[in-house]
Amino acid sequence: MRKPAHLERFGQRTRLVHLGRDPAVQHGFVNPPIYRGSTVLFESMDDLLHDRAEYTYGLQGTPTHTALQTAWNQLTGAAGTLLAPSGLMAITTALLAVLQNGDHLLVTDSVYGPTRRFCDTVLKQFGVETEYFDPRMGAKIKVLMRPNTRAVFLESPGSLTFEIQDVPAIAQVAHAHAAAVLLDNTWATPLFFDAYAHGVDINIEAGTKYLGGSSDLLLGLVSANSRYWPLLHAAHTSLGSAAGSEDVYLCLRGLRTLEPRLRESERQALTIARWLEKRPEVVNVLHPALEQHPDHALWRRDFTGSSGLFSVVLNPVSRAALAAMLDGFELFGMGYSWGGFESLVIPFDPSGIRTAAPWDAPGPALRFYIGLEALDDLMLDLEKGFARLHRSK
Ligand SMILES: *Cc1c(COP(=O)(O)O)cnc(C)c1O
Numbered sequence: 001m002r003k004p005a006h007l008e009r010f011g012q013r014t015r016l017v018h019l020g021r022d023p024a025v026q027h028g029f030v031n032p033p034i035y036r037g038s039t040v041l042f043e044s045m046d047d048l049l050h051d052r053a054e055y056t057y058g059l060q061g062t063p064t065h066t067a068l069q070t071a072w073n074q075l076t077g078a079a080g081t082l083l084a085p086s087g088l089m090a091i092t093t094a095l096l097a098v099l100q101n102g103d104h105l106l107v108t109d110s111v112y113g114p115t116r117r118f119c120d121t122v123l124k125q126f127g128v129e130t131e132y133f134d135p136r137m138g139a140k141i142k143v144l145m146r147p148n149t150r151a152v153f154l155e156s157p158g159s160l161t162f163e164i165q166d167v168p169a170i171a172q173v174a175h176a177h178a179a180a181v182l183l184d185n186t187w188a189t190p191l192f193f194d195a196y197a198h199g200v201d202i203n204i205e206a207g208t209k210y211l212g213g214s215s216d217l218l219l220g221l222v223s224a225n226s227r228y229w230p231l232l233h234a235a236h237t238s239l240g241s242a243a244g245s246e247d248v249y250l251c252l253r254g255l256r257t258l259e260p261r262l263r264e265s266e267r268q269a270l271t272i273a274r275w276l277e278k279r280p281e282v283v284n285v286l287h288p289a290l291e292q293h294p295d296h297a298l299w300r301r302d303f304t305g306s307s308g309l310f311s312v313v314l315n316p317v318s319r320a321a322l323a324a325m326l327d328g329f330e331l332f333g334m335g336y337s338w339g340g341f342e343s344l345v346i347p348f349d350p351s352g353i354r355t356a357a358p359w360d361a362p363g364p365a366l367r368f369y370i371g372l373e374a375l376d377d378l379m380l381d382l383e384k385g386f387a388r389l390h391r392s393k
Pocket residue numbers: 085086087088089112155159184186187206207208209218219220337
């Protein structure tokens with residue numbers, strides 16, 4: 001079999017199957033091998049002294065890492081990609097790459113909780129001031145820009161609450177002030193949101209979620225355009241943050257089936273979200289692909305799909321009734337992370353956390369992740385959950 005020439009001719013689904021591997025140099029095996037290693041031997045003293053070798057030390061990556069990095073660069077259009085042992089480490093590496101003491105950082109108020117904690121602790125400790133902004137302010141972010149604003153950190157849709165940000169409008173303002181635009185694109189993945197085409201400089205993906213796809217992996221990918229790639233590379237090297245080869249391999253394996261898994265998760269989640277919209281217990285479904293979502297027009301303009309993660313706000317109920325609903329689920333597991341084959345649910349309340357865009361839901365909120373179980377089985381599990389909610393009211 002010949003290696004397909006000019007992969008860029010093909011759509012994402014086909015490219016994902018072929019990117020970053022070449023059976024001809026893998027002794028015919030379909031998948032690239034897992035290289036483990038610290039020491040890499042040099043041919044000569046001269047080579048060693050001049051760092052003249054394709055690989056120099058395990059911390060800087062192995063051919064297994066290169067396979068995933070190459071695939072990701074080609075998929076996203078990045079100038080370069082680095083791998084980290086978690087999504088959070090990919091985020092913190094990106095922030096440390098662009099910020100220094102005395103800088104001002106703008107972060108969406110709907111950001112992933114641990115990102116916020118890093119800004120409020122470590123970055124603060126090193127003299128970076130973080131200011132949170134309303135995820136829906138778009139180009140109005142201009143009023144928050146200061147001469148020392150070095151970066152704007154976006155996450156669209158926002159964690160838990162699913163506000164869509166006007167990434168191109170924000171990027172335009174940020175670039176006019178010479179600030180970098182960072183995006184946590186974990187929800188959409190490059191399949192549903194093209195970060196670089198919308199003005200992003202540094203793009204982050206928690207590989208832990210959809211890329212791994214099986215809840216057995218922690219991994220982060222952080223990539224940049226040519227302007228920010230040297231800074232990112234330098235920070236990553238200095239931090240000594242390396243992903244393990246076996247984890248990198250698992251991520252590569254997940255990449256092959258990403259498109260059909262994501263499409264299926266999208267389809268199932270949309271059906272369930274529409275069904276939940278009609279339930280009397282539900283006040284609001286926070287899913288940007290639903291027509292009633294306040295940012296639906298923006299989502300339509302910028303995204304090419306939606307993933308299987310969304311939230312609902314319920315009418316007020318007692319804590320005991322909510323516990324009866326959640327504790328009794330047979331299929332919806334309760335736990336963090338998402339993107340695997342199994343459906344999940346968590347209760348959440350961001351009211352004590354947000355500072356720029358207060359959360360004022362009338363009742364409790366639930367975040368659902370819709371996995372690959374049969375739709376009928378999932379809906380029955382939910383229906384029984386609502387029945388328990390009513391029984392223990
Ligand atoms: C899970 C998640 C992360 C962090 O990934 P980890 O690998 O768990 O550190 C970052 N951003 C978003 C949006 C996430 O959902």
